[in-house]
Amino acid sequence: MSESLENLQHKLFSEEYQIGAGSKALQIIERITREHLFCTLFFAERDRSYTSMLLPNADSGSLVLDLPLDLPTQIQSGTPVVLLARIDGVITGFRSNLRERSPEELVLDFPEALYQMQRRQLYRVPPAVGDPDQVMISRQGAETFLGTMQDISVGGMRALFRPAPRDFPVQAGEHFPDVRFQLRGGNELSLSAIARFTDLHSQRGDALVIGLEFQDMSAAIREGIAQYVQSRDREILKALGIGLGGGRASGTAEQPAGLGRKLRRWWRG
Known part of the structure:
Protein backbone atom coordinates (compact mmCIF):
# COMPACT_ATOMS: atom_id res chain seq x y z
CA MET A 1 0.00 0.00 0.00
CA TYR A 123 3.90 14.36 -5.72
CA ARG A 124 0.53 15.20 -7.32
CA VAL A 125 -0.08 16.64 -10.79
CA PRO A 126 -3.22 17.54 -12.79
CA PRO A 127 -3.79 15.80 -16.16
CA ALA A 128 -2.97 17.75 -19.31
CA VAL A 129 -5.69 19.09 -21.59
CA GLY A 130 -6.48 16.25 -23.99
CA ASP A 131 -5.24 13.52 -21.67
CA PRO A 132 -7.71 10.79 -20.63
CA ASP A 133 -9.30 11.92 -17.37
CA GLN A 134 -12.44 9.80 -16.92
CA VAL A 135 -12.68 7.83 -13.68
CA MET A 136 -15.16 5.00 -13.09
CA ILE A 137 -15.78 3.68 -9.58
CA SER A 138 -17.62 0.47 -8.75
CA ARG A 139 -19.14 0.19 -5.27
CA GLN A 140 -20.27 -2.72 -3.18
CA GLY A 141 -24.07 -2.82 -3.23
CA ALA A 142 -24.48 0.50 -5.06
CA GLU A 143 -24.43 1.95 -8.57
CA THR A 144 -21.23 2.53 -10.53
CA PHE A 145 -20.52 6.23 -11.06
CA LEU A 146 -18.32 8.29 -13.40
CA GLY A 147 -16.15 11.32 -12.71
CA THR A 148 -13.17 13.40 -13.82
CA MET A 149 -9.60 13.18 -12.52
CA GLN A 150 -8.40 16.43 -10.91
CA ASP A 151 -4.90 15.33 -9.90
CA ILE A 152 -2.95 12.11 -9.38
CA SER A 153 0.12 10.72 -7.65
CA VAL A 154 1.44 7.23 -7.14
CA GLY A 155 -0.28 7.32 -3.76
CA GLY A 156 -3.75 8.30 -4.92
CA MET A 157 -6.06 10.59 -6.85
CA ARG A 158 -8.48 13.45 -6.39
CA ALA A 159 -11.56 13.13 -8.61
CA LEU A 160 -14.70 15.20 -9.24
CA PHE A 161 -18.11 13.57 -9.70
CA ARG A 162 -21.02 15.61 -11.04
CA PRO A 163 -23.72 14.78 -10.15
CA ALA A 164 -22.81 13.10 -6.88
CA PRO A 165 -24.02 9.48 -6.41
CA ARG A 166 -27.74 9.60 -5.61
CA ASP A 167 -28.41 6.10 -4.25
CA PHE A 168 -26.00 5.94 -1.27
CA PRO A 169 -23.80 8.86 -0.09
CA VAL A 170 -20.04 8.26 -0.27
CA GLN A 171 -18.38 8.29 3.15
CA ALA A 172 -14.73 8.76 4.12
CA GLY A 173 -13.24 5.33 4.75
CA GLU A 174 -15.40 3.56 2.16
CA HIS A 175 -13.55 0.85 0.21
CA PHE A 176 -13.96 0.79 -3.58
CA PRO A 177 -13.12 -2.65 -5.02
CA ASP A 178 -12.67 -1.37 -8.58
CA VAL A 179 -11.45 2.07 -9.70
CA ARG A 180 -10.79 2.33 -13.43
CA PHE A 181 -8.98 5.10 -15.33
CA GLN A 182 -6.48 5.57 -18.14
CA LEU A 183 -3.29 7.57 -18.44
CA ARG A 184 -1.89 9.07 -21.64
CA GLY A 185 -0.62 6.40 -24.02
CA GLY A 186 -1.51 3.51 -21.73
CA ASN A 187 -4.15 0.86 -21.25
CA GLU A 188 -7.04 1.11 -18.81
CA LEU A 189 -5.89 0.63 -15.22
CA SER A 190 -7.95 -1.15 -12.58
CA LEU A 191 -7.20 -1.11 -8.86
CA SER A 192 -8.89 -0.79 -5.48
CA ALA A 193 -8.94 2.36 -3.35
CA ILE A 194 -10.17 3.90 -0.12
CA ALA A 195 -11.98 7.25 0.13
CA ARG A 196 -9.76 9.36 2.39
CA PHE A 197 -12.02 12.42 2.20
CA THR A 198 -15.26 13.49 0.54
CA ASP A 199 -16.35 17.08 -0.13
CA LEU A 200 -19.88 17.78 -1.39
CA HIS A 201 -20.38 21.08 -3.25
CA SER A 202 -24.17 21.48 -3.23
CA GLN A 203 -23.95 24.98 -4.72
CA ARG A 204 -22.35 23.50 -7.84
CA GLY A 205 -25.08 21.01 -8.66
CA ASP A 206 -24.24 18.42 -5.99
CA ALA A 207 -20.72 17.89 -7.29
CA LEU A 208 -18.66 15.57 -5.12
CA VAL A 209 -14.85 15.64 -4.73
CA ILE A 210 -13.30 12.39 -3.46
CA GLY A 211 -9.71 11.89 -2.32
CA LEU A 212 -8.72 8.31 -3.17
CA GLU A 213 -5.82 6.35 -1.70
CA PHE A 214 -4.78 3.47 -3.97
CA GLN A 215 -4.56 -0.03 -2.53
CA ASP A 216 -2.70 -3.22 -3.52
CA MET A 217 -1.04 -1.87 -6.67
CA SER A 218 1.12 -4.04 -8.87
CA ALA A 219 4.67 -2.93 -9.60
CA ALA A 220 3.73 -2.30 -13.24
CA ILE A 221 0.83 0.02 -12.35
CA ARG A 222 2.92 1.86 -9.78
CA GLU A 223 5.73 2.46 -12.29
CA GLY A 224 3.29 3.58 -14.99
CA ILE A 225 1.72 6.19 -12.72
CA ALA A 226 5.15 7.37 -11.51
CA GLN A 227 6.32 7.91 -15.09
CA TYR A 228 3.19 9.88 -15.95
CA VAL A 229 3.54 12.06 -12.84
CA GLN A 230 7.17 12.87 -13.62
CA SER A 231 6.33 13.62 -17.26
CA ARG A 232 3.51 16.01 -16.29
CA ASP A 233 5.78 17.69 -13.75
CA ARG A 234 8.28 18.58 -16.49
CA GLU A 235 5.51 19.70 -18.87
CA ILE A 236 3.98 22.07 -16.31
CA LEU A 237 7.31 23.76 -15.58
CA LYS A 238 8.10 24.06 -19.28
CA ALA A 239 4.66 25.49 -20.12
CA LEU A 240 4.98 28.13 -17.42
CA GLY A 241 8.57 28.98 -18.36
CA ILE A 242 9.85 28.44 -14.83
CA GLY A 243 12.14 26.06 -13.02
CA LEU A 244 14.33 25.56 -16.10
CA GLY A 245 17.61 26.81 -14.63
CA GLY A 246 17.62 30.35 -15.95
CA GLY A 247 19.48 33.03 -14.02
CA ARG A 248 21.55 30.66 -11.88
CA ALA A 249 24.74 32.62 -12.40
CA SER A 250 23.42 35.45 -10.26
CA GLY A 251 21.92 33.07 -7.70
CA THR A 252 18.65 35.01 -7.55
CA ALA A 253 16.89 34.03 -10.82
CA GLU A 254 14.66 37.03 -11.40
CA GLN A 255 11.25 36.12 -12.85
CA PRO A 256 9.82 37.83 -15.95
CA ALA A 257 7.37 40.65 -15.34
CA GLY A 258 3.80 39.43 -15.06
CA LEU A 259 4.72 35.81 -14.33
CA GLY A 260 2.82 35.85 -11.04
CA ARG A 261 -0.40 36.83 -12.82
CA LYS A 262 0.24 34.24 -15.53
CA LEU A 263 0.63 31.53 -12.91
CA ARG A 264 -2.51 32.51 -11.06
CA ARG A 265 -4.60 32.55 -14.24
CA TRP A 266 -3.26 29.11 -15.19
CA TRP A 267 -3.70 27.65 -11.70
CA ARG A 268 -7.17 29.06 -11.08
CA GLY A 269 -8.34 28.35 -14.63
Whole structure:
Protein backbone atom coordinates (compact mmCIF):
# COMPACT_ATOMS: atom_id res chain seq x y z
CA MET A 1 0.00 0.00 0.00
CA SER A 2 1.33 3.43 -0.93
CA GLU A 3 1.92 5.86 1.91
CA SER A 4 -0.35 8.90 1.71
CA LEU A 5 0.54 12.53 2.32
CA GLU A 6 -1.83 12.47 5.30
CA ASN A 7 0.26 9.69 6.88
CA LEU A 8 3.56 11.25 5.81
CA GLN A 9 2.99 14.53 7.61
CA HIS A 10 2.92 12.69 10.95
CA LYS A 11 6.32 11.07 10.24
CA LEU A 12 8.12 14.05 8.74
CA PHE A 13 8.36 16.27 11.80
CA SER A 14 11.07 14.53 13.80
CA GLU A 15 14.69 15.40 14.60
CA GLU A 16 15.80 12.85 12.02
CA TYR A 17 14.52 15.04 9.17
CA GLN A 18 14.91 18.52 10.67
CA ILE A 19 17.25 20.92 8.85
CA GLY A 20 16.72 23.89 11.15
CA ALA A 21 15.66 27.42 10.34
CA GLY A 22 18.98 28.95 9.28
CA SER A 23 20.20 30.12 5.89
CA LYS A 24 19.66 26.72 4.26
CA ALA A 25 16.01 26.65 5.32
CA LEU A 26 15.55 30.19 3.99
CA GLN A 27 17.11 29.19 0.64
CA ILE A 28 14.71 26.24 0.37
CA ILE A 29 11.65 28.42 1.03
CA GLU A 30 12.91 30.99 -1.49
CA ARG A 31 13.28 28.24 -4.08
CA ILE A 32 9.73 26.96 -3.48
CA THR A 33 8.53 30.53 -4.04
CA ARG A 34 10.80 31.32 -7.00
CA GLU A 35 9.97 28.14 -8.93
CA HIS A 36 6.27 28.27 -8.01
CA LEU A 37 6.22 24.70 -6.75
CA PHE A 38 2.85 23.28 -5.75
CA CYS A 39 2.26 23.09 -2.00
CA THR A 40 -0.17 20.88 -0.08
CA LEU A 41 -1.81 22.42 2.98
CA PHE A 42 -3.27 20.58 5.98
CA PHE A 43 -5.31 22.61 8.49
CA ALA A 44 -6.05 21.51 12.04
CA GLU A 45 -9.26 19.48 12.47
CA ARG A 46 -9.71 19.13 8.68
CA ASP A 47 -9.75 15.68 7.10
CA ARG A 48 -8.66 16.79 3.63
CA SER A 49 -5.81 18.76 2.07
CA TYR A 50 -5.71 21.87 -0.13
CA THR A 51 -3.30 22.87 -2.89
CA SER A 52 -1.67 26.29 -3.24
CA MET A 53 1.56 28.12 -4.12
CA LEU A 54 3.87 30.40 -2.16
CA LEU A 55 3.91 34.00 -3.45
CA PRO A 56 6.73 36.59 -3.31
CA ASN A 57 6.66 38.49 -0.03
CA ALA A 58 8.84 41.31 1.28
CA ASP A 59 8.05 40.60 4.95
CA SER A 60 10.70 38.18 6.25
CA GLY A 61 8.52 37.30 9.23
CA SER A 62 5.70 35.75 7.24
CA LEU A 63 4.86 33.67 4.17
CA VAL A 64 2.10 34.44 1.64
CA LEU A 65 0.17 31.81 -0.32
CA ASP A 66 -2.47 31.93 -3.01
CA LEU A 67 -5.90 31.28 -1.47
CA PRO A 68 -7.19 27.81 -2.47
CA LEU A 69 -10.51 28.24 -4.27
CA ASP A 70 -12.22 25.54 -2.19
CA LEU A 71 -10.90 26.55 1.23
CA PRO A 72 -13.82 26.63 3.74
CA THR A 73 -14.65 30.03 5.22
CA GLN A 74 -14.47 28.47 8.71
CA ILE A 75 -10.66 28.34 8.44
CA GLN A 76 -9.58 31.67 9.86
CA SER A 77 -6.67 33.36 11.65
CA GLY A 78 -4.96 31.31 14.34
CA THR A 79 -5.56 27.91 12.73
CA PRO A 80 -2.48 25.61 12.84
CA VAL A 81 -1.34 24.55 9.36
CA VAL A 82 1.13 22.08 7.87
CA LEU A 83 2.68 22.82 4.47
CA LEU A 84 4.31 20.15 2.27
CA ALA A 85 6.08 20.68 -1.06
CA ARG A 86 8.30 18.59 -3.31
CA ILE A 87 11.80 19.72 -4.34
CA ASP A 88 13.69 17.40 -6.71
CA GLY A 89 11.79 14.44 -5.33
CA VAL A 90 12.33 15.43 -1.69
CA ILE A 91 9.24 16.12 0.42
CA THR A 92 9.81 19.40 2.28
CA GLY A 93 7.52 20.66 5.01
CA PHE A 94 6.97 22.84 8.03
CA ARG A 95 4.41 23.66 10.71
CA SER A 96 3.00 27.15 11.08
CA ASN A 97 -0.14 29.11 11.96
CA LEU A 98 -2.53 31.06 9.75
CA ARG A 99 -1.91 34.71 10.59
CA GLU A 100 -4.32 36.35 8.17
CA ARG A 101 -6.81 35.49 5.43
CA SER A 102 -7.82 37.83 2.60
CA PRO A 103 -10.06 37.27 -0.46
CA GLU A 104 -7.03 36.16 -2.50
CA GLU A 105 -4.21 35.27 -0.10
CA LEU A 106 -3.24 33.45 3.08
CA VAL A 107 -0.51 34.80 5.36
CA LEU A 108 1.38 32.30 7.54
CA ASP A 109 3.84 32.85 10.36
CA PHE A 110 7.40 32.13 9.27
CA PRO A 111 8.20 28.55 10.39
CA GLU A 112 10.58 27.82 13.26
CA ALA A 113 12.07 24.79 11.46
CA LEU A 114 12.03 22.99 8.12
CA TYR A 115 12.01 19.24 7.47
CA GLN A 116 12.88 17.12 4.43
CA MET A 117 12.35 13.46 3.51
CA GLN A 118 12.69 11.44 0.28
CA ARG A 119 9.24 10.50 -1.08
CA ARG A 120 9.19 11.05 -4.88
CA GLN A 121 6.05 9.04 -5.55
CA LEU A 122 3.72 11.25 -3.49
CA TYR A 123 3.90 14.36 -5.72
CA ARG A 124 0.53 15.20 -7.32
CA VAL A 125 -0.08 16.64 -10.79
CA PRO A 126 -3.22 17.54 -12.79
CA PRO A 127 -3.79 15.80 -16.16
CA ALA A 128 -2.97 17.75 -19.31
CA VAL A 129 -5.69 19.09 -21.59
CA GLY A 130 -6.48 16.25 -23.99
CA ASP A 131 -5.24 13.52 -21.67
CA PRO A 132 -7.71 10.79 -20.63
CA ASP A 133 -9.30 11.92 -17.37
CA GLN A 134 -12.44 9.80 -16.92
CA VAL A 135 -12.68 7.83 -13.68
CA MET A 136 -15.16 5.00 -13.09
CA ILE A 137 -15.78 3.68 -9.58
CA SER A 138 -17.62 0.47 -8.75
CA ARG A 139 -19.14 0.19 -5.27
CA GLN A 140 -20.27 -2.72 -3.18
CA GLY A 141 -24.07 -2.82 -3.23
CA ALA A 142 -24.48 0.50 -5.06
CA GLU A 143 -24.43 1.95 -8.57
CA THR A 144 -21.23 2.53 -10.53
CA PHE A 145 -20.52 6.23 -11.06
CA LEU A 146 -18.32 8.29 -13.40
CA GLY A 147 -16.15 11.32 -12.71
CA THR A 148 -13.17 13.40 -13.82
CA MET A 149 -9.60 13.18 -12.52
CA GLN A 150 -8.40 16.43 -10.91
CA ASP A 151 -4.90 15.33 -9.90
CA ILE A 152 -2.95 12.11 -9.38
CA SER A 153 0.12 10.72 -7.65
CA VAL A 154 1.44 7.23 -7.14
CA GLY A 155 -0.28 7.32 -3.76
CA GLY A 156 -3.75 8.30 -4.92
CA MET A 157 -6.06 10.59 -6.85
CA ARG A 158 -8.48 13.45 -6.39
CA ALA A 159 -11.56 13.13 -8.61
CA LEU A 160 -14.70 15.20 -9.24
CA PHE A 161 -18.11 13.57 -9.70
CA ARG A 162 -21.02 15.61 -11.04
CA PRO A 163 -23.72 14.78 -10.15
CA ALA A 164 -22.81 13.10 -6.88
CA PRO A 165 -24.02 9.48 -6.41
CA ARG A 166 -27.74 9.60 -5.61
CA ASP A 167 -28.41 6.10 -4.25
CA PHE A 168 -26.00 5.94 -1.27
CA PRO A 169 -23.80 8.86 -0.09
CA VAL A 170 -20.04 8.26 -0.27
CA GLN A 171 -18.38 8.29 3.15
CA ALA A 172 -14.73 8.76 4.12
CA GLY A 173 -13.24 5.33 4.75
CA GLU A 174 -15.40 3.56 2.16
CA HIS A 175 -13.55 0.85 0.21
CA PHE A 176 -13.96 0.79 -3.58
CA PRO A 177 -13.12 -2.65 -5.02
CA ASP A 178 -12.67 -1.37 -8.58
CA VAL A 179 -11.45 2.07 -9.70
CA ARG A 180 -10.79 2.33 -13.43
CA PHE A 181 -8.98 5.10 -15.33
CA GLN A 182 -6.48 5.57 -18.14
CA LEU A 183 -3.29 7.57 -18.44
CA ARG A 184 -1.89 9.07 -21.64
CA GLY A 185 -0.62 6.40 -24.02
CA GLY A 186 -1.51 3.51 -21.73
CA ASN A 187 -4.15 0.86 -21.25
CA GLU A 188 -7.04 1.11 -18.81
CA LEU A 189 -5.89 0.63 -15.22
CA SER A 190 -7.95 -1.15 -12.58
CA LEU A 191 -7.20 -1.11 -8.86
CA SER A 192 -8.89 -0.79 -5.48
CA ALA A 193 -8.94 2.36 -3.35
CA ILE A 194 -10.17 3.90 -0.12
CA ALA A 195 -11.98 7.25 0.13
CA ARG A 196 -9.76 9.36 2.39
CA PHE A 197 -12.02 12.42 2.20
CA THR A 198 -15.26 13.49 0.54
CA ASP A 199 -16.35 17.08 -0.13
CA LEU A 200 -19.88 17.78 -1.39
CA HIS A 201 -20.38 21.08 -3.25
CA SER A 202 -24.17 21.48 -3.23
CA GLN A 203 -23.95 24.98 -4.72
CA ARG A 204 -22.35 23.50 -7.84
CA GLY A 205 -25.08 21.01 -8.66
CA ASP A 206 -24.24 18.42 -5.99
CA ALA A 207 -20.72 17.89 -7.29
CA LEU A 208 -18.66 15.57 -5.12
CA VAL A 209 -14.85 15.64 -4.73
CA ILE A 210 -13.30 12.39 -3.46
CA GLY A 211 -9.71 11.89 -2.32
CA LEU A 212 -8.72 8.31 -3.17
CA GLU A 213 -5.82 6.35 -1.70
CA PHE A 214 -4.78 3.47 -3.97
CA GLN A 215 -4.56 -0.03 -2.53
CA ASP A 216 -2.70 -3.22 -3.52
CA MET A 217 -1.04 -1.87 -6.67
CA SER A 218 1.12 -4.04 -8.87
CA ALA A 219 4.67 -2.93 -9.60
CA ALA A 220 3.73 -2.30 -13.24
CA ILE A 221 0.83 0.02 -12.35
CA ARG A 222 2.92 1.86 -9.78
CA GLU A 223 5.73 2.46 -12.29
CA GLY A 224 3.29 3.58 -14.99
CA ILE A 225 1.72 6.19 -12.72
CA ALA A 226 5.15 7.37 -11.51
CA GLN A 227 6.32 7.91 -15.09
CA TYR A 228 3.19 9.88 -15.95
CA VAL A 229 3.54 12.06 -12.84
CA GLN A 230 7.17 12.87 -13.62
CA SER A 231 6.33 13.62 -17.26
CA ARG A 232 3.51 16.01 -16.29
CA ASP A 233 5.78 17.69 -13.75
CA ARG A 234 8.28 18.58 -16.49
CA GLU A 235 5.51 19.70 -18.87
CA ILE A 236 3.98 22.07 -16.31
CA LEU A 237 7.31 23.76 -15.58
CA LYS A 238 8.10 24.06 -19.28
CA ALA A 239 4.66 25.49 -20.12
CA LEU A 240 4.98 28.13 -17.42
CA GLY A 241 8.57 28.98 -18.36
CA ILE A 242 9.85 28.44 -14.83
CA GLY A 243 12.14 26.06 -13.02
CA LEU A 244 14.33 25.56 -16.10
CA GLY A 245 17.61 26.81 -14.63
CA GLY A 246 17.62 30.35 -15.95
CA GLY A 247 19.48 33.03 -14.02
CA ARG A 248 21.55 30.66 -11.88
CA ALA A 249 24.74 32.62 -12.40
CA SER A 250 23.42 35.45 -10.26
CA GLY A 251 21.92 33.07 -7.70
CA THR A 252 18.65 35.01 -7.55
CA ALA A 253 16.89 34.03 -10.82
CA GLU A 254 14.66 37.03 -11.40
CA GLN A 255 11.25 36.12 -12.85
CA PRO A 256 9.82 37.83 -15.95
CA ALA A 257 7.37 40.65 -15.34
CA GLY A 258 3.80 39.43 -15.06
CA LEU A 259 4.72 35.81 -14.33
CA GLY A 260 2.82 35.85 -11.04
CA ARG A 261 -0.40 36.83 -12.82
CA LYS A 262 0.24 34.24 -15.53
CA LEU A 263 0.63 31.53 -12.91
CA ARG A 264 -2.51 32.51 -11.06
CA ARG A 265 -4.60 32.55 -14.24
CA TRP A 266 -3.26 29.11 -15.19
CA TRP A 267 -3.70 27.65 -11.70
CA ARG A 268 -7.17 29.06 -11.08
CA GLY A 269 -8.34 28.35 -14.63
